[in-house]
Amino acid sequence: EVQLVESGGGLVQPGRSLKLSCAASGFTFSNYGMAWVRQTPTKGLEWVASISTGGGDTYSRDSVKGRFTISRDNAKNTQYLQMDSLRSEDTATYYCATYITGKAFDYWGQGVMVTVSS
Amino acid sequence: DIVMTQTPSSQAVSAGEKVTMSCKSSQSLLYNENKKNYLAWYQQKPGQSPKLLIYWASTRESGVPDRFIGSGSGTDFTLTISSVQAEDLAVYYCQHYYNFPRTFGGGTKLELK
Numbered sequence: 001e002v003q004l005v006e007s008g009g010g011l012v013q014p015g016r017s018l019k020l021s022c023a024a025s026g027f028t029f030s031n032y033g034m035a036w037v038r039q040t041p042t043k044g045l046e047w048v049a050s051i052s053t054g055g056g057d058t059y060s061r062d063s064v065k066g067r068f069t070i071s072r073d074n075a076k077n078t079q080y081l082q083m084d085s086l087r088s089e090d091t092a093t094y095y096c097a098t099y100i101t102g103k104a105f106d107y108w109g110q111g112v113m114v115t116v117s118s
Numbered sequence: 119d120i121v122m123t124q125t126p127s128s129q130a131v132s133a134g135e136k137v138t139m140s141c142k143s144s145q146s147l148l149y150n151e152n153k154k155n156y157l158a159w160y161q162q163k164p165g166q167s168p169k170l171l172i173y174w175a176s177t178r179e180s181g182v183p184d185r186f187i188g189s190g191s192g193t194d195f196t197l198t199i200s201s202v203q204a205e206d207l208a209v210y211y212c213q214h215y216y217n218f219p220r221t222f223g224g225g226t227k228l229e230l231k
Binding site: 037046047050061099103104107110 | 156158160166167168169170173179211213215218219220221222224225
């Protein structure tokens with residue numbers, strides 16, 4: 001059974017950092033691209049970043065470029081999202097998701113809440 | 119960025135009804151080299167994460183009931199539920215994966231009439 005378990009969320013002040021993790025099991029992690037998608041009641045679902053199977057290619061939305069870094073460790077079956085210089089508008093539930101290269105997000109984690117507030 | 123527009127934003131339905139919802143993209147999602155439309159549909163129930171229903175605009179994910187039917191091409195897409203069941207009450211999102219950034223529609227919420 002595919003499992004994606006996010007961790008690392010919480011309450012953080014504006015300008016500070018947070019690192020999310022997504023531990024994967026039940027599939028061959030190194031065969032799948034990985035992504036982070038966030039959701040808020042006002043903006044809905046927003047793709048945040050994606051990383052290729054080997055980690056050599058990364059993509060991110062403009063609003064997080066230079067602040068968020070996606071990475072993965074295939075030996076640990078885990079992907080990460082390092083979030084720096086956090087803003088109130090980054091407040092959201094963050095989901096980890098998998099994809100086969102060039103395809104839709106086929107598995108999603110349960111989500112982790114990130115709240116940016118003073 | 120490709121803008122995804124879903125209509126209606128909400129729809130009240132009765133069990134057994136046929137339901138259709140629309141998703142329009144601001145540019146074509148049809149990749150000429152392989153003739154595939156890079157469009158997916160997801161279902162999200164309250165308190166749960168999104169679940170992939172349909173990809174390539176019309177291919178059902180494994181285990182998805184055949185009452186869920188995806189259709190359309192280019193910029194206009196439709197998700198049809200042939201006979202709504204109580205467990206189908208959820209928010210449905212379309213999403214393109216044609217290029218980056220991936221974008222989602224605003225969702226169509228199915229509610230009980």
